[in-house]
Amino acid sequence: MFVLVFTVSTALVLLMRTSFDLCDRHFKDNESLSRLTAQVSSNASPLDFMNSKLVLMVSHELSLSGGPLLMMELAFLLRGAGANVVWITNQKAVEDGVVYSLEHKMLHRGVQVFSAKGQEAIDTALKADLVILNTAVAGKWLDAVLKEDVPHVLPKVLWWIHEMRGHYFKLEYVKHLPFVAGAMIDSHVTAEYWKNRTHERLGIKMPQTYVVHLGNSKELMNMAEDIVAKQILREHVRESLGVRNDDILFAIINSVSRGKGQDLFLRAFYQSLELIQERKLQLPSLHAVVVGSDMNAQTKFETELRNFVKEKNIQNYVHFINKTLTVAPYLAAIDVLVQNSQARGECFGRITIEAMAFQLPVLGTAAGGTTEIVVNGSTGLLHPAGKEGVAPLAENMVKLAMNIQNRLMLGKKGYERVRERFMEQHMAQRIAFVLKEVLQRAKGRRQS
Numbered sequence: 001m002f003v004l005v006f007t008v009s010t011a012l013v014l015l016m017r018t019s020f021d022l023c024d025r026h027f028k029d030n031e032s033l034s035r036l037t038a039q040v041s042s043n044a045s046p047l048d049f050m051n052s053k054l055v056l057m058v059s060h061e062l063s064l065s066g067g068p069l070l071m072m073e074l075a076f077l078l079r080g081a082g083a084n085v086v087w088i089t090n091q092k093a094v095e096d097g098v099v100y101s102l103e104h105k106m107l108h109r110g111v112q113v114f115s116a117k118g119q120e121a122i123d124t125a126l127k128a129d130l131v132i133l134n135t136a137v138a139g140k141w142l143d144a145v146l147k148e149d150v151p152h153v154l155p156k157v158l159w160w161i162h163e164m165r166g167h168y169f170k171l172e173y174v175k176h177l178p179f180v181a182g183a184m185i186d187s188h189v190t191a192e193y194w195k196n197r198t199h200e201r202l203g204i205k206m207p208q209t210y211v212v213h214l215g216n217s218k219e220l221m222n223m224a225e226d227i228v229a230k231q232i233l234r235e236h237v238r239e240s241l242g243v244r245n246d247d248i249l250f251a252i253i254n255s256v257s258r259g260k261g262q263d264l265f266l267r268a269f270y271q272s273l274e275l276i277q278e279r280k281l282q283l284p285s286l287h288a289v290v291v292g293s294d295m296n297a298q299t300k301f302e303t304e305l306r307n308f309v310k311e312k313n314i315q316n317y318v319h320f321i322n323k324t325l326t327v328a329p330y331l332a333a334i335d336v337l338v339q340n341s342q343a344r345g346e347c348f349g350r351i352t353i354e355a356m357a358f359q360l361p362v363l364g365t366a367a368g369g370t371t372e373i374v375v376n377g378s379t380g381l382l383h384p385a386g387k388e389g390v391a392p393l394a395e396n397m398v399k400l401a402m403n404i405q406n407r408l409m410l411g412k413k414g415y416e417r418v419r420e421r422f423m424e425q426h427m428a429q430r431i432a433f434v435l436k437e438v439l440q441r442a443k444g445r446r447q448s
């Protein structure tokens with residue numbers, strides 16, 4: 001039964017972040033894509049008005065990373081509401097198994113897949129009721145393929161943006177942005193940042209911009225709410241790590257890279273151990289779990305982390321776990337999620353709402369989307385990004401380690417917040433609102 005439940009649970013959609021972008025993440029291929037079927041099959045979708053509309057989706061790439069998979073989720077939602085959906089991938093990746101399998105999945109769900117540069121794509125763009133560009137980089141497709149038809153298509157373009165890094169602010173990508181019907185962005189901070197940067201760097205103005213927070217799938221919620229399965233996963237993972245039931249586990253779940261702040265997390269963890277010793281606190285052992293290692297990708301940084309652990313002699317309390325597509329078992333097993341993304345932070349940070357669904361308190365940097373998800377003092381505790389955040393994070397870790405009631409209360413409040421605003425149906429409702437407005441604006445422009 002043990003093994004059975006473990007296997008069933010790990011079959012849940014869970015996601016892993018890439019090192020490519022703060023907003024990006026990986027999903028488990030075939031399971032994840034079923035995350036919307038529940039939504040789709042429920043009888044009254046907020047997207048029903050999209051019935052029989054023709055939608056062209058332009059993705060900069062097709063891979064198991066956050067951007068493309070989110071767009072695919074939207075494709076299936078729209079299919080479920082009766083829309084005709086055509087998908088094109090601008091960047092022709094090497095034909096690998098992943099691309100093949102994703103395309104196959106889309107075809108299977110009735111999404112048509114066309115070549116990005118063919119006449120079919122151009123015709124569809126001209127005929128479509130709505131064109132959705134996914135990520136800033138997808139902007140390259142407009143001039144390259146549509147050429148003189150660009151002005152006819154822009155008024156019905158919705159641009160979905162999930163990134164917050166400097167190199168996306170290139171005219172080459174985004175010069176048409178002011179003329180599209182709308183932009184959709186994952187957090188208010190990111191939207192502000194885009195407004196500022198396009199204005200100050202490029203001298204262009206953002207179109208009407210909508211913030212759409214992401215939401216947890218039904219599968220994830222079911223898992224998070226299954227107390228028995230959660231308990232079994234918890235015991236299983238703890239046993240495999242060699243930690244006791246009452247040891248306190250702090251985990252950071254992101255692909256390992258400097259931008260995600262695993263180095264500063266480990267420093268804070270070490271400081272918290274020192275504080276506990278100095279203050280002679282009697283506590284169960286604290287452990288740090290770093291999920292998202294990839295020795296092949298970030299060797300220098302990974303080596304730096306391991307050297308730190310060796311140098312401080314805390315090997316028994318720090319656990320590195322390879323990048324995995326399945327994070328549910330870890331969310332079930334740990335006590336606190338640390339979201340330590342640096343600089344401008346996460347564009348949104350989906351792991352944060354996933355952890356909150358599992359009733360975990362979050363210790364997060366006061367940056368980016370995290371500030372829109374975590375309520376300081378209520379669902380978690382925020383610390384500053386950068387080196388100056390290390391000491392406050394260490395204090396916060398000690399604080400949560402000392403007080404289980406506080407931990408449980410923060411976790412419970414986090415869960416309630418997720419149920420109130422970060423569920424798949426909330427996201428679908430917000431997207432429906434955006435699509436309605438964008439369609440209306442497109443229609444207005446056609447008539448004028």
Ligand SMILES: *[C@@H]1O[C@H](CO)[C@@H](O)[C@H](O)[C@H]1NC(C)=O
Nearest residue numbers: 029030031034097098101105
């Ligand atoms: C998932 O993918 C694997 C390999 O790509 C395949 O063997 C398996 O049948 C797929 N499962 C589903 C449910 O599509």
Ligand SMILES: *[C@@H]1O[C@H](CO)[C@@H](O)[C@H](O)[C@H]1NC(C)=O
Nearest residue numbers: 192193195196197199200201
């Ligand atoms: C825009 O960003 C610059 C730095 O990049 C900052 O100095 C300025 O205050 C920002 N403006 C607004 C309105 O946020």
Ligand SMILES: *[C@@H]1O[C@H](CO)[C@@H](O)[C@H](O)[C@H]1NC(C)=O
Nearest residue numbers: 293294295296297321322323
């Ligand atoms: C983790 O990944 C490394 C290579 O990146 C590999 O050598 C190692 O066996 C993996 N560990 C596990 C437990 O899969």
Ligand SMILES: *[C@@H]1O[C@H](CO)[C@@H](O)[C@H](O)[C@H]1NC(C)=O
Nearest residue numbers: 365366376377381382383384
């Ligand atoms: C979070 O709350 C704590 C205590 O209430 C406060 O000291 C800290 O400055 C707050 N941090 C942020 C980023 O608001």
